[in-house]
Amino acid sequence: MQDTVKRFKAHLAKMHAYSHAMGVLYYDSETAMPKGGVEGLGATIGVMSEESYRLSTAPELKEMLRTLNENKDALDMVTRREAEEMAEELSRMEKIPMEEFVAYQVAQNEAGNVWRQAKVNNDFAAFAPHLEKLIGYQRKFAGYIHPEMKAYDALLDQYEKGLTMETLDAYFKNVREKLVPLIHAIAERGRKIDTSFLDKEFAVEKQKQLSDHIMKVMCIDRSFCAIGETEHPFTTNFNKRDVRITTHYYPESLLSSFYSVVHEGGHATYELNTGDDLFGSPLGGGASMGIHESQSRFFENIIGRSREFIGLVYPKLMELFPEELKGVTEEMLYLAANRSEPSLIRTEADELTYSLHIMVRYELEKQLIGGTLTVKELPEKWNALYKEYLGVDVPDDSRGVLQDTHWSGGMFGYFPSYSIGSAYASQIYDAMMKEMDVPALVKEGKLQPVIDWLTEKIYRFGCLKKPGELIENACGAAFDPGYYTDYLKEKYSAIYGL
Amino acid sequence: MQDTVKRFKAHLAKMHAYSHAMGVLYYDSETAMPKGGVEGLGATIGVMSEESYRLSTAPELKEMLRTLNENKDALDMVTRREAEEMAEELSRMEKIPMEEFVAYQVAQNEAGNVWRQAKVNNDFAAFAPHLEKLIGYQRKFAGYIHPEMKAYDALLDQYEKGLTMETLDAYFKNVREKLVPLIHAIAERGRKIDTSFLDKEFAVEKQKQLSDHIMKVMCIDRSFCAIGETEHPFTTNFNKRDVRITTHYYPESLLSSFYSVVHEGGHATYELNTGDDLFGSPLGGGASMGIHESQSRFFENIIGRSREFIGLVYPKLMELFPEELKGVTEEMLYLAANRSEPSLIRTEADELTYSLHIMVRYELEKQLIGGTLTVKELPEKWNALYKEYLGVDVPDDSRGVLQDTHWSGGMFGYFPSYSIGSAYASQIYDAMMKEMDVPALVKEGKLQPVIDWLTEKIYRFGCLKKPGELIENACGAAFDPGYYTDYLKEKYSAIYGL
Numbered sequence: 001m002q003d004t005v006k007r008f009k010a011h012l013a014k015m016h017a018y019s020h021a022m023g024v025l026y027y028d029s030e031t032a033m034p035k036g037g038v039e040g041l042g043a044t045i046g047v048m049s050e051e052s053y054r055l056s057t058a059p060e061l062k063e064m065l066r067t068l069n070e071n072k073d074a075l076d077m078v079t080r081r082e083a084e085e086m087a088e089e090l091s092r093m094e095k096i097p098m099e100e101f102v103a104y105q106v107a108q109n110e111a112g113n114v115w116r117q118a119k120v121n122n123d124f125a126a127f128a129p130h131l132e133k134l135i136g137y138q139r140k141f142a143g144y145i146h147p148e149m150k151a152y153d154a155l156l157d158q159y160e161k162g163l164t165m166e167t168l169d170a171y172f173k174n175v176r177e178k179l180v181p182l183i184h185a186i187a188e189r190g191r192k193i194d195t196s197f198l199d200k201e202f203a204v205e206k207q208k209q210l211s212d213h214i215m216k217v218m219c220i221d222r223s224f225c226a227i228g229e230t231e232h233p234f235t236t237n238f239n240k241r242d243v244r245i246t247t248h249y250y251p252e253s254l255l256s257s258f259y260s261v262v263h264e265g266g267h268a269t270y271e272l273n274t275g276d277d278l279f280g281s282p283l284g285g286g287a288s289m290g291i292h293e294s295q296s297r298f299f300e301n302i303i304g305r306s307r308e309f310i311g312l313v314y315p316k317l318m319e320l321f322p323e324e325l326k327g328v329t330e331e332m333l334y335l336a337a338n339r340s341e342p343s344l345i346r347t348e349a350d351e352l353t354y355s356l357h358i359m360v361r362y363e364l365e366k367q368l369i370g371g372t373l374t375v376k377e378l379p380e381k382w383n384a385l386y387k388e389y390l391g392v393d394v395p396d397d398s399r400g401v402l403q404d405t406h407w408s409g410g411m412f413g414y415f416p417s418y419s420i421g422s423a424y425a426s427q428i429y430d431a432m433m434k435e436m437d438v439p440a441l442v443k444e445g446k447l448q449p450v451i452d453w454l455t456e457k458i459y460r461f462g463c464l465k466k467p468g469e470l471i472e473n474a475c476g477a478a479f480d481p482g483y484y485t486d487y488l489k490e491k492y493s494a495i496y497g498l
Numbered sequence: 499m500q501d502t503v504k505r506f507k508a509h510l511a512k513m514h515a516y517s518h519a520m521g522v523l524y525y526d527s528e529t530a531m532p533k534g535g536v537e538g539l540g541a542t543i544g545v546m547s548e549e550s551y552r553l554s555t556a557p558e559l560k561e562m563l564r565t566l567n568e569n570k571d572a573l574d575m576v577t578r579r580e581a582e583e584m585a586e587e588l589s590r591m592e593k594i595p596m597e598e599f600v601a602y603q604v605a606q607n608e609a610g611n612v613w614r615q616a617k618v619n620n621d622f623a624a625f626a627p628h629l630e631k632l633i634g635y636q637r638k639f640a641g642y643i644h645p646e647m648k649a650y651d652a653l654l655d656q657y658e659k660g661l662t663m664e665t666l667d668a669y670f671k672n673v674r675e676k677l678v679p680l681i682h683a684i685a686e687r688g689r690k691i692d693t694s695f696l697d698k699e700f701a702v703e704k705q706k707q708l709s710d711h712i713m714k715v716m717c718i719d720r721s722f723c724a725i726g727e728t729e730h731p732f733t734t735n736f737n738k739r740d741v742r743i744t745t746h747y748y749p750e751s752l753l754s755s756f757y758s759v760v761h762e763g764g765h766a767t768y769e770l771n772t773g774d775d776l777f778g779s780p781l782g783g784g785a786s787m788g789i790h791e792s793q794s795r796f797f798e799n800i801i802g803r804s805r806e807f808i809g810l811v812y813p814k815l816m817e818l819f820p821e822e823l824k825g826v827t828e829e830m831l832y833l834a835a836n837r838s839e840p841s842l843i844r845t846e847a848d849e850l851t852y853s854l855h856i857m858v859r860y861e862l863e864k865q866l867i868g869g870t871l872t873v874k875e876l877p878e879k880w881n882a883l884y885k886e887y888l889g890v891d892v893p894d895d896s897r898g899v900l901q902d903t904h905w906s907g908g909m910f911g912y913f914p915s916y917s918i919g920s921a922y923a924s925q926i927y928d929a930m931m932k933e934m935d936v937p938a939l940v941k942e943g944k945l946q947p948v949i950d951w952l953t954e955k956i957y958r959f960g961c962l963k964k965p966g967e968l969i970e971n972a973c974g975a976a977f978d979p980g981y982y983t984d985y986l987k988e989k990y991s992a993i994y995g996l
Contacts, residue, residue, distance in 0.1 A: 017545035020538065021519045024526050031530065036722035037740030040518065040778065044736075047515035051549075205703060224534035238542075242535030280538065 001071055005079060008064045011055065012082065016280050018052040020238045027236055027244055031228040056086075057093060065090065081283055081464050095144040104137045108410050115408030124379050124397040127408070132375045134410045135368055142369075152369040155413030160290045160420065161466045165366060168416055171423065171481040172359050178485035180389055183342060183353060186496045187391060193339040193495075197328050202254040206320045211247060211261045213316045218265045218299065219448050225268050233260040235267035235296075239279055243268045254321075255337060259300055266299030267292055269451055273459035283463040289414065291458065291467050293421025294428060301351045301422070302429050302487075303450070308442040310334045338495055342390035344399045351422075352492050353390060355484075358419035360385040361404075365412050423484035424471060428454075430483050431475040499569055503577060506562045509553065510580065514778050516550040518736045525734055525742055529726040554584075555591055563588065579781055579962050593642040602635045606908050613906030622877050622895040625906070630873045632908045633866055640867070650867040653911030658788045658918065659964045663864060666914055669921065669979040670857050676983035678887055681840060681851060684994045685889060691837040691993075695826050700752040704818045709745060709759045711814045716763045716797065717946050723766050730845075731758040733765035733794075737777055741766045752819075753835060757798055764797030765790055767949055771957035781961040787912065789956065789965050791919025792926060799849045799920070800927050800985075801948070806940040808832045836993050840888040842897045849920075850990050851888060853982075856917035858883040859902075863910050921982035922969060926952075928981050929973040 022045060029041055055061070068075065068083040075083065111130035118127040142154035149157070156163045211227055230246040237243040245264035247257045270286050278284030286292040303309050307330070314330050340350045346357040364381060367373035373381060382401040383394040394400035406414055432438060432453055441449055457474035471479050492498075520543060527539055553559070566573065566581040573581065609628035616625040640652035647655070654661045709725055728744040735741040743762035745755045768784050776782035784790040801807050805828070812828050838848045844855040862879060865871035871879060880899040881892040892898035904912055930936060930951055939947055955972035969977050990996075 013541065014545055017542040020542040021523060021546060025519060025522055027530070028522050028526050032525070032724055032726060032742070034720060034722050034724045034740060034742075036719075037736065040737040040740055043511065043778065044515040044518040047512055048519060221534075222532060224532050226530055226532045228530060238535065239538040242532060242538055244530070244532075280541065 001067070001074055004064050004067045005075070007060075008068060008079070008083070011058070011061055011064065012086075012282060013280060015052065015055045016239075016282070018048055018055065022048050022052065023236055023238050027228070030230045030234075031246065057090065061086070062090065077464065078277055078281060078283065082281060085282060085463065092145050096141055097144075100137070100140070104134075104141070104410070107133050107137065111408045111410070112405075115402070115405070119398050119402045122396045122398040122402070124402060127402065128375045128378075131378075131407060134407070135375070135412070138410055138412050139369055139371075150370070152366050152413065155369065156416065157413075159414050160288045160417045162468050163290070163416065163420065167479070168362060168420075171420065172362055174481045174485055175355050175359055175419070176389070178489060179352070179356060182489055182492060182498075183340070183356070183389075184391065185498055186340060186352075186492065187342070189496055189498060191496050193335045194332070195336040195339060197325075197332065198254055198336060199252070200254075200324045201251045202321060202324055204249045204251055207249050207251075207254070207257050210258065210313075210316065210320055214258070214261045214313065215265060217312060217445060217447065218262070218269060219451055220265060220268060220272065224272055227261070233264050235264045235271070237268075237271040237285065240272055240274050240276075240284060241279075243271045254324075259304060259337075262304040263296045263300035266296035269299065269454075270295040270459050273451065273455040274462040275460040275464075278462040278464075281462070285462055287458075287461065287463050287465060287470055288467045289417035290420045290424060291470055293418055294424035295421075295454070295458075297422045298425035298429065302425055303438075303442060303447075305334075305337050305351060306439060306442060307331075307334050308439045310337060312442060312445050335495065338491075340492060340496075342392050344386070344392055344394060345403060352488055355419040355422060356389040358415050359389060361415040362419075365415065369412055423481050424467075424479065425484075426487040427471065427480060427483040428458075428474050429487070499565070499572055502562050502565045503573070505558075506566060506577070506581070509556070509559055509562065510584075510780060511778060513550065513553045514737075514780070516546055516553065520546050520550065521734055521736050525726070528728045528732075529744065555588065559584070560588065575962065576775055576779060576781065580779060583780060583961065590643050594639055598635070598638070602632075602639070602908070605631050605635065609906045609908070610903075613900070613903070617896050617900045620894045620896040620900070622900060625900065626873050626876075629876075629905060632905070633873070633910070636908055636910050637867055637869075648868070650864050650911065653867060654914065655911075657912050658786045658915050660966050661788070661914065661918065665977070666860060666918075669918065670860060672979045672983055673853050673857055673917070674887070676987060677850070677854060680987055680990060680996075681838070681854070681887075682889065683996055684838060684850075684990065685840070687994055687996060689994050691833045692830070693834040693837060695823075695830065696752055696834060697750070698752075698822045699749045700819060700822060702747045702749055705747050705749075705752070705755050708756065708811075708814065708818055712756070712759045712811065713763060715810060715943060715945065716760070716767060717949055718763055718766060718770065722770055725759070731762050733762045733769070735766075735769040735783065738770055738772050738774075738782060739777075741769045752822075757802060757835075760802040761794045761798035764794035767797065767952075768793040768957050771949065771953040772960040773958040773962075776960040776962070779960070783960055785956075785959065785961050785963060785968055786965045787915035788918040788922060789968055791916055792922035793919075793952070793956075795920045796923040796926065800923055801936075801940060801945075803832075803835050803849065804937060804940060805829075805832050806937045808835060810940060810943050833993065836989075838990060838994075840890050842884070842890055842892060843901060850986055853917040853920060854887040856913050857887060859913040860917075863913065867910055921979050922965075922977065924982040924985040925969065925975075925978060926956075926972050927985070 025041060025045060025048070029037065033041065065083055065087045068079070069087055072080050072083070107130070111127070111134055114130050115127050118124065138155060139151045142149070142151040146154035146157065150165065153164045156165070156168070212222075215222060215225070215227070224241045225243045225245065228244055228246040229248065231248060233245070233247045235243065235245045245261070245268050247260040247264065249257045267286075270292060274284050274286075286295075310333050311330050314333065317333070318325055338351070340352040342353050342356075343349055346354070349357050360382065363385065364373065364378065368375070368378070379397055379401045386392050386394050386400070429438070432450070435453065436449060438450060441447070454474075458470050461470065461473075465473065468479065523539060523543060523546070527535065531539065563581055563585045566577070567585055570578050570581075605628070609625070609632055612628050613625050616622065636653060637649045640647070640649040644652035644655065648663065651662045654663070654666070710720075713720060713723070713725070722739045723741045723743065726742055726744040727746060729746060731743070731745045733741065733743045743759070743766050745758040745762065747755045765784075768790060772782050772784075784793075808831050809828050812831065815831070816823055836849070838850040840851050840854075841847055844852070847855050858880065861883065862871065862876065866873070866876070877895050877899045884890050884892050884898070927936070930948070933951065934947060936948060939945070952972075956968050959968065959971075963971065966977065
């Protein structure tokens, strides 16, 4: 047994090396590579992923996993979970016939290329047959992997273990009932928040200094976390001592990079505080998309858009931009950072309306995978839901059903985790508030106790616990979507004087 | 045969992927990685280099090489040279017993760590036993690989194929006889070139714009070449469509990054213009250290420090730094860029005195490997040669014999290629001038004909030709060190009014 454990760990380390190398190749391609590098990169990624695939399906790994899983009780917790996870992953890969998987990869690649063009040309008809194909594959794969589940539940489970339509139906019902009327009431109230004082040029060099300051305020040790620049901000990590966040600096938008850094900083904080015992393990990293998003949105919205946080960074803002922000008060900034307005594009949505964008996608995905909606009917249905929930008219498919990349990559079941993350965050915040006065701590610039609490309840476990267990562990209760809508209702009623 | 060629090319492509991945990991670690990433990086590089080693010594490769080299005449030129190169490399690796190679790697790693500390502590005695060990290994390895050669000739051959002590003795004799008196004469002449007008702060953002401008002037297509920032500037390339140069911006030194970009831009120009038929091949890249250095120094010194080039970039300099450079003329800049002063540190040496720093190292290496100088005697001998050639007193070993990293990495025979590169450049320049008026072209900002000439004579061949063949091809004659000293004598006599 000891020998098997040793060989297993060596195998994991090797797999980790390939994912590390591919991660760096990807990060480099987004941040540093000249665009001509794409051809050579493709060839190299091809060789690396082939070897990585070979390792994760190797007969010797299968044999090790059999031995380990037959002797579970003799294993420490980390090794046991590693063996479970790997066996699950392996069985998932084996359930899909190789030829179908390869054919799917080709279809996915084609769909991606067609979608990019279709978005530019506002040409949903060109994309439709590809989307149909991908939906067909995803339904089939769901059946292979979890024949006992409904297809869409099986897809949801991939991204957020244990998440089902039952949970999401209740969740979005609550969102619909509480937030749609609130958003309509705000629209009727007609109060406009002034943000014109931010229509200035904010020097990128100064914005970079602001990023450094935010990282310091968030207690992020820069020895383990770098900031890069990319078109779309993201976070990636190769291990807990090498985390990278990226941002995009727009001279004309001070708040864009500011909140990107706070958001990605939240993702980074999670990764940086996973347990040392998980270093280099496949369990060393966030538990799920939803839990990850809960942390980025906790820092971005609940902390970062609070009066106290604005007050905390206000002096630095005034120091960096004394001319640009002359006469701007903390309250003016607070309101500007929390302006809510129904819009067309998900990635630009504010805290309040964001989940309605997700709800549109959830309802459509559920029906597409469930077979009660055809691809042909999709754009019309999309536009109708945007009108119903957000009150906006979709002028064209480019700014409608073609806006996101996810479906063209076959990612069905991914969107809900974006919204569920915000809901987790509110419930976690409520539990945290029972033990400490978070706004008072933020006001004093003491974020470390908040991070320590989250580390104790969530971060240190990496992937050892499932999303549901982590919520129970942090909140002492199962997931309850009410916290989220209560939080938003209270906050936005105050801001808009309802 | 066709089947063997196909398998051989696939094997090369795989090897290339690993070196690409390791190259990006290295580049990323120097430019982007937070310092905490070093632990995880070590593990990943370990896995990658193990696999890379396995590939380059694989029995199937050996068998392919046997078939290919037995049927040379049936192969196209590129494949033939690839098979020759790989077979040579393989035989080199096989000649060193594995245990000794591993022991050497350990010794080298230790020596590197001790040297870093010894340099900080000015403690040559701590480093000496490690240096002795490395010299012992290198002598032994030289004997294994080329038992028919003198040990130091075998080491020189590693970095510059065909370069021998015989050539270098003649080369440095000329350098010593021509340049040492010139440098002494300049010192006696006592003329001081004023550079005090550069003692200003030059905003890094503006320096970055200057880098972009220099790249444009050098006709470098940025789709294939990126600029990064590192402590020590370097150039690396993953293929001819993904070349990276780096620089270091010092606000207080305008010329530092300026000439780093021109120098590294020269290396990049070489890589970017290798033949398309060598894309992804082990032959796709510079032919040798010396030829590579000839190109960086050609652009940095012969072109970049010419009156015409200064005139060419002068308007941009004045546009970027109108206040800082108020009243500064082209002539003042030209003189400042060409000030010569004997100094202690090789990496900071000027064009004229640089080769004397190399000559010190050459003479010491030759004797250390040849067995006529002991490690114990080394510092004293170092200091004596600095006094003799450069007229400077070495105050301590940190600024003397401990200054360079090369010996701590076991790199004996590497230094001469730095100097020989400058000498190649002068001879190449002379040949080029017979066909076009280079200063006139530079004055008009037309560098493309210069690059085209170099591409035709040198760049396109990658590693297809050996250094000596490339010089013959470009100059129509064998290497002749006289061009170099003539060039320097003429240039510096004029500048210093001798």
